Amino acid sequence: MKGSVSSPSPPDGEGVLLALEGVRLAFGGVSALAGVSFALYPGEVVALIGPNGAGKTSVFNCICGFYKPQQGTIRWRGEAITGLPPHRLARLGIGRSFQNIELFRTMTCLDNLLLGRHLHIRAGLGSTLLALPAWRRDEVAQRLVIEKIMDLLDLQAFRHQRVGMLPYGIQKLVEVARALAGEPKLLLLDEPTAGMTAEEKDEMMVRLLGLRQELGLTMLVVEHDLRVVSQLAERILVLDYGRLIADGPPTEVQHHPEVVRAYLGQTKLTTEAAL
Ligand SMILES: Nc1ncnc2c1ncn2[C@@H]1O[C@H](COP(=O)(O)OP(=O)(O)OP(=O)(O)O)[C@@H](O)[C@H]1O
Ligand SMILES: [Mg+2]
Known part of the structure; x- marks a missing residue:
C-alpha cells in the first residue's frame, strides 16, 4: 500500500546503517519525495528503482546533503544527519557517483x-x-x-x-x-550502467560485486535494467511519484501489483528477463 511500506527487519544483532524516516522534499509545487522511509543494513546491496522522475536521484541528494528535506529525518547509525553539509557526510562514510x-x-x-x-x-x-x-x-x-x-x-x-x-x-x-x-562505508551509485551495452553492463556488475566482496561495502544502486538488478541486489526499493511502493526481494517486487502498474507504459525498465 502506498506510503506504508517499510524495510524488513535486520539480520540478528546488526544495527541499521542508514535510515530515512518520512522524508519529504518539494521544489515549489512539485513534490519530489512524499514521505519516504526505508532502512539499509550493513553489507547489503539494495537497488532503488522507479519510473523517470520518481525521486531516485532526489533520495541520493537528500542522503548526501545536496538537498535538505523539508520534513523527515535521515539517520546514520542511529544519529540524525539531516541537513549536514556534503563534506561532513562524506567524512562519515557516505560516497556517491552521479547519474x-x-x-x-x-x-x-x-x-x-x-x-x-x-x-x-x-x-x-x-x-x-x-x-x-x-x-x-x-x-x-x-x-x-x-x-x-x-x-x-x-x-x-x-x-x-x-x-x-x-x-x-x-x-x-x-x-x-x-x-x-x-x-565510503555506504556507496550510492546513480545509474552506473546507464547508456551501456549488455556486455558492458555485465562487466560493471561483476566489478560492483567484486567491490562488495573486497571492501564489504553497503551499496544502494539506482538501476533500470531488471536483469542487472536481479543479479546485483538482494533487495529492491521501488519509488513512484516520490513514494516508496515496494521493498523486498527481487522475485517478490517484480510481481507486486503497484510496481507493475507504475511501470505500465514505461520503456526504460528492461523487463524481458524474468527475475
Ligand atoms: N533541482 C530541482 N529543481 C526542480 N525540480 C526538481 C529538481 N530535482 C528534481 N526535481 C523534480 O523532482 C522529481 C524527482 O526527480 P528525480 O531527479 O529525483 O527523479 P529520478 O527518479 O532520479 O528520475 P530519472 O529516472 O529521470 O533520473 C521530478 O519531478 C523532478 O523534475
Ligand atoms: Mg535520476
Missing part, C-alpha cells in the same frame, strides 16, 4: 581520483586545487588508497590518460572509482 558523469574531463584518471579523495577529506574545491601538488607529495598514504582502488577496478592502464578521452564505459568506471576514493 551524469561528473569528472574533470581534462584531468587524468589518477588526478580525478586524487582530487576525489582530497575533496572528501577536506572541504573546498579552490584550496584543494591549489594544495593538490603539495598534498600529493606529502601524503603517500592517500596515494596508496587510490592505487588500491585502481587495482580493484583495473584502471591502472588508464591512470595517465585524460578522462574526456576515455571510452564511455571506462568513464563510468572512473566515476565509481572517484566515489570510492573517500573510502
Whole structure:
C-alpha cells in the first residue's frame, strides 16, 4: 500500500546503517519525495528503482546533503544527519557517483581520483586545487588508497590518460572509482550502467560485486535494467511519484501489483528477463 511500506527487519544483532524516516522534499509545487522511509543494513546491496522522475536521484541528494528535506529525518547509525553539509557526510562514510558523469574531463584518471579523495577529506574545491601538488607529495598514504582502488577496478592502464578521452564505459568506471576514493562505508551509485551495452553492463556488475566482496561495502544502486538488478541486489526499493511502493526481494517486487502498474507504459525498465 502506498506510503506504508517499510524495510524488513535486520539480520540478528546488526544495527541499521542508514535510515530515512518520512522524508519529504518539494521544489515549489512539485513534490519530489512524499514521505519516504526505508532502512539499509550493513553489507547489503539494495537497488532503488522507479519510473523517470520518481525521486531516485532526489533520495541520493537528500542522503548526501545536496538537498535538505523539508520534513523527515535521515539517520546514520542511529544519529540524525539531516541537513549536514556534503563534506561532513562524506567524512562519515557516505560516497556517491552521479547519474551524469561528473569528472574533470581534462584531468587524468589518477588526478580525478586524487582530487576525489582530497575533496572528501577536506572541504573546498579552490584550496584543494591549489594544495593538490603539495598534498600529493606529502601524503603517500592517500596515494596508496587510490592505487588500491585502481587495482580493484583495473584502471591502472588508464591512470595517465585524460578522462574526456576515455571510452564511455571506462568513464563510468572512473566515476565509481572517484566515489570510492573517500573510502565510503555506504556507496550510492546513480545509474552506473546507464547508456551501456549488455556486455558492458555485465562487466560493471561483476566489478560492483567484486567491490562488495573486497571492501564489504553497503551499496544502494539506482538501476533500470531488471536483469542487472536481479543479479546485483538482494533487495529492491521501488519509488513512484516520490513514494516508496515496494521493498523486498527481487522475485517478490517484480510481481507486486503497484510496481507493475507504475511501470505500465514505461520503456526504460528492461523487463524481458524474468527475475
Ligand atoms: N533541482 C530541482 N529543481 C526542480 N525540480 C526538481 C529538481 N530535482 C528534481 N526535481 C523534480 O523532482 C522529481 C524527482 O526527480 P528525480 O531527479 O529525483 O527523479 P529520478 O527518479 O532520479 O528520475 P530519472 O529516472 O529521470 O533520473 C521530478 O519531478 C523532478 O523534475
Ligand atoms: Mg535520476
